[in-house]
Amino acid sequence: MAQTKPLMAKSSGTEHANAAIQSALRTFDAEGGGISALAAALQGPLGTAFAAAVELIREAKGRVIVTGLGKSGHVARKIAATFASTGTPAFFVHSAEASHGDLGMITADDVIVALSWSGEQPEMLNLITYATRFRIALIAMTADSDSTLSKAATVALTLPKAREACPHNLAPTTSSLMLLALGDALAIALLEGRGFSSVDFSVLHPGGKLGAMLKYARDLMHSGEAVPLKPLGTKMSDALVEMSSKGFGCVAIVDAGGHIVGIVTDGDLRRHMRPDLMTARVDDVMTSNPKTIGRDLLASEALEILNSSKITALIVTDARKPVGIVHLHDLLRAGVA
Structure with missing residues (x-):
């Protein structure tokens, strides 16, 4: 009668995993x-x-x-x-x-x-x-x-x-x-x-996520009438209409010379919520000296600023005058984020 072979003890999955990890560490x-x-x-x-x-x-x-x-x-x-x-x-x-x-x-x-x-x-x-x-x-x-x-x-x-x-x-x-x-x-x-430079690099890498990250703010920004703007002294009710109609969750506040002096965001609305908020002036609600970027900032750097500042939009300026706005969604659509 043929002898049966002894059953081999099966190594556990944990032993295999540990052996693989140790092998990788040796490598x-x-x-x-x-x-x-x-x-x-x-x-x-x-x-x-x-x-x-x-x-x-x-x-x-x-x-x-x-x-x-x-x-x-x-x-x-x-x-x-x-x-x-x-x-x-x-x-x-x-x-x-x-x-x-x-x-x-x-x-x-x-x-x-x-x-x-x-x-x-x-x-x-x-x-x-x-x-x-x-x-x-x-x-x-x-x-x-x-x-x-x-x-x-x-x-x-x-x-x-x-x-x-x-x-x-x-x-x-x-x-x-x-x-x-x-x-x-x-x-x-x-x-x-x-x-x-990164500018030279962008010329040779126009495609894919890397190419998207090497685009400039000017390539992705909304400009002209799309930029949410209101002057100092504007009632908050009018500022809220501007925020809602433009859809960026913020409105840039400019002085008489057209230079940006502040920004009103959804967060500012929550922080200043009170019965008379709609009749208040933007001057009392806005965040002064907001973060802005230039036209020639790389999209990857704009993304870093958004992430580190925990904000969703950046006003693009030229000599402190708003010329555009870049939203996190723009970076997502472009494949940067």
Whole structure:
């Protein structure tokens, strides 16, 4: 008679969850160690090479060609995208495809940034030869200063050795993160060095939520007759009609010169609720010196002011004269919030 196999005790869901969390913490610890080692290396010889790489890219007449293979290739593609989106023209060329015609994309005015942890990928040899033949600047990102790639480079960024998060020390994890971090550092150093502003950023990011956040108050504000306005001395009954008809929950109060001096909001009505409120003057109810913004304030900054001040609308002014109003709902519709 066949023997029955003993039943295996099933691990509880809690044990599985704890094991997964501990695994994640070990991964973060290993990868964090790699970033710490990279930061420490930047304060030594790597820092000198890093500064030289930034200067080489800054002075280039052409574009930055970022290349790599395998996991390094995926990281290289992201670095190229980061360069391009922060004002450094760049694109990705696959190291293997370069040998099959894509070398024609690279000109003598360009700078090549080649990623390879070992620096010995055979697929990169033709690209190295091409760079040497046409005297194209080559920046190597590798962990081996004696590698073929490193020795052929104009500037070699030698990353410190670090253990992969993979328990077998095989799967590119920590190393990929370090390459990505160094690429980001290059992009941001170039961004800051050329004074790349939020205005420049908005030109390159017109779509999606990021594009919405980079719109200006002037793009979202209501103007003209839509702006709720009343002069000093107005009865609260008239101010309330203006608030209700314009639908923003507030009315800006201006002096004889048209300059904003206060604002009456729904909150002011509640705070001053009394039998004679409708016959009172706005002067006695308004909040003086209200928060205002300029036409050229970014929508993301307007949202921050609304949230931090716990209000729902902002009057847009030009030389202290109201020219528009932006409501929280406008930001929501635009996709900012």
